Amino acid sequence: MNTGDRIADSAGEALFVEVVEALHEGLAVFDESGCLLRYNRHFVALNPPIADLIRPGARWDVLLREAHGRGAISEVARARMNALERQIAAGLSTTEPVEVEGPNGTLFEVAMHPTATGGFVLTERDITERRRLAEAEREVEQMLRRVLDACPAAVMMTRLEGGEVIYRSPAAIELLGLERKSYRWFARPEERADFLTALLPSGRVDDMQVTARRSDGSEFPALVSARQIEHRGEAVIVSTVTDRSRELALRQALADQREQIFQAEKLSALGELLAGVAHELNNPLSVVVGHALMLRDEIDDPAILARIGKISDAAERCSRIVKAFLAMARQQPAELEPTNLAEAIEMAVEAMVNGASEFHAEVECSIAPDLPEVLCDSHQMSQVFINLLANADQAMRMSGVGSRIRIDVRSDGAQGTVLIDILDDGPGIPPEIRSRIFDPLFTTKAPGQGTGIGLAFAHRVISAHGGTIRLLDCSGDGRGACFRISLPVHETRRSGAEVVDPLPEQSQELRILVIDDEPEVADLIRDLLRRDAHLVDSVTSGETALTMLGHQRYDVILSDLKMPGLDGRGLYEVLQRDFPDAVSRMAFVTGDTMARETRNFLAECGRPWLEKPVIPDDLRKLVRAVLEGQQERRKANERA
Missing domain, CATH: 3.30.565.10 (Histidine kinase-like ATPase, C-terminal domain)
Structure with missing residues (x-):
């Protein structure tokens, strides 16, 4: 080998060592007899209990035995790693990695691969943090599923492409059923198209109004909110569907209540005006109605009777309108x-x-x-x-x-x-x-x-x-x-029919006192009662009435309420004090029933009363009511 070849080999060796040391996992190379040839610093760092034994020439079986003996690995881990080594010796080209639990709860992943010379390469990585993160993610997913399963909202996760449902909460199943495709719960296809059109640009939709379809096929108004996210490498839509049926029903009920309150306020505001107008009309209407009816009984000329009939009908119509005004405006x-x-x-x-x-x-x-x-x-x-x-x-x-x-x-x-x-x-x-x-x-x-x-x-x-x-x-x-x-x-039905005594007859001649500050009204009531063969006196003040009551006993006392000086209420209180027997023979004829104090007084005293305008039949009924009260009082005294 020449000098250039030696230099190249030296450079290649240095590069190999540099690459091996740069790895973030432990690496060790063993020969065909199981002796350690090479290793990097991460291999030493991952195995501190046996760091003093890791050196070239160290035998695999010794390192494995000492690692177990010094508590670096368990017996189960030792057996699994021995099995890997035997698989390599048997000629397997690859082996499945095994997880090995180290001291203090650390976790390692160990893999072995054969070499061309009959040995093997061992790689080792610390997967403690990765496993912890995976466990944490699994716990989060389990917690989220428990939360979603318990959540009353209808939550769904669907694939953007194709609309396949990946997840749905129990509330969504109850509301929308088990359709595999999300578009099936849209009752209107065009609304789903509008939903996707609104979602895609920004990836979000908030409170979009749609018509949805329940699991039973019925339709209902709904609000849908959605977000587009990435889940496991694909685009999905997470959405919630809210049934608005109850909300809209409540809104309608509130609208109806507001309308009723509005109507009541308008009637209440109008009531004061109607009460004033009606009160001013009561006395003159009483005169017109009463005299028209009396004239009709006194005249025989057909032409005049026809005119009187028109006057009477018109006056009675006005009277009914006034009473309707009062009935509508009255608050009691x-x-x-x-x-x-x-x-x-x-x-x-x-x-x-x-x-x-x-x-x-x-x-x-x-x-x-x-x-x-x-x-x-x-x-x-x-x-x-x-x-x-x-x-x-x-x-x-x-x-x-x-x-x-x-x-x-x-x-x-x-x-x-x-x-x-x-x-x-x-x-x-x-x-x-x-x-x-x-x-x-x-x-x-x-x-x-x-x-x-x-x-x-x-x-x-x-x-x-x-x-x-x-x-x-x-x-x-x-x-x-x-x-x-x-x-x-x-809630409670009546147990039986109420027994009502018949009204007493009015065939007997009665002495009646009429008190009204309007002379025309007082004269009218007097004349109407005289037509029934009663003896009637009329006065225009409470003071005059007291004077007459001191000298004459009256079977019936009819008094107006609103009068100057001693009014009807004051007269009633004086009678209670000075003529208590006369109280049971008293009744009121008034056109002021709208005033709260008037209504309270009439309710407290419990005496019969008649609302103006005065109509003859109503006046007769009032007199009979006074007589009926006296009759009941006599019966009560007899029983006592």
Whole structure:
């Protein structure tokens, strides 16, 4: 070998040593007899217990025995490494690496490869950190899976290409089923296309509204949020799907409640105005109505009677409007009692069909048997049904479309309500005004044909009873209107019919005192009562009334409430102190029932009262109520 060859061999040897030392794993070369030929510093560093034995010529079996003896490897690791050496000696070209546990929990991966000279090369690397990271990653994955399995959100991981589902949480399975392809839960293909179009540029989508399909095939409104990530070398989509059905239902319920509150606020604000107007109209209307009715009984001339009839009808109509104003604006609670709605509905239908000359519609009632009772004011509820029937009939007559009204009444056990649907086949309500139909004073009828308070009154009454009234779409062609009333069921049925004593007869001559600061009203009430053969005195002040009560006993005392000087309440308190026996013979005729103090006083004293305008029949009923109270008081004293 010449000098150049020796130099080249020397350079190659130096390069080989440099490469071996640069390796990040331990390396040792053994000859065919198992003696150590070469090794690098990492091999020594990885085997500190036997570092003093690692030198050229050291035998493999000795190193292995000493490593076990000095606690560097276990007996199991020694046996596995001996097995590797025997496989090499048997002529195997490669062997599977084995993991060897070292001291202090370290872990090594050992591999052996045969050499061309019959020996073998041993490589050794510390995999403790790699194994720790792998275990940590495995624990994280297990924890994430436990979290996702317990998470109430519907979470899915799908491949971007092809849409195959890789993972879905139990909530996603419950909501969307076990479809293998993610696109199948999109109810609208175009929405999935929009979803991918929004996702791809930025890799994210937040709260996109879509229509999804449940596992049972039904559709529901949903929100989908997604992120595009890389998982094990491929693009995947992680997404969550939220069912919005409950949210939208709650929003609708809140919107309905806001609308009810809005309507109530409008009615409340209007109530003060209506109360003032109605109060000022009550006294003159009482005079007009009362005198018109008396004239009708006194005149025989047909022509004059016809005129009086027109005056009387117009005055009574004004009276009904005023009372409707007050009923709509009044804030006091209704007089609630367990009621069978079938009776209230039948009463309203009978009143319209048999009592209203201008009512022409055919009314059909379908009332479910064993209808549960509701807690309501039956008179107010009957007025609601009358208003709805009258509105439907008038709409059909004015348009020339339709002639039938149907009332369906049934119970909804799940909601604990009674449902009343009032449907007609008339012209229906135009969409542009449906949002205003419950507004006070809003009407589409011609002047003189509507007040705009019927539906507002119905809305107010139903809301006061804890129920709802709304307009439904009752047909596909837009014809007809359908109002649905929902009222809560009364939990306790009445055990039996209440026994009511008949009102006492008024055939006897009564002595009555009338007190009202308006002379015309006082004279009217006096004249109306005198027509029933009673002896009536009328005065215009509480002070004068006290003077007369000191000299005369009256069977009935009718007093206005709001008067200058000694008003009705003051008179009542004086009677309680000075003439306690007269209190049971007292009643009130007032047009000031809107004031809270008035309502509180009437509730506290418990005396009968009549709201102006005064109508003869109502006045007679008031007198009979006073007599009935005296009768009950006498019976109670007899029992005592």
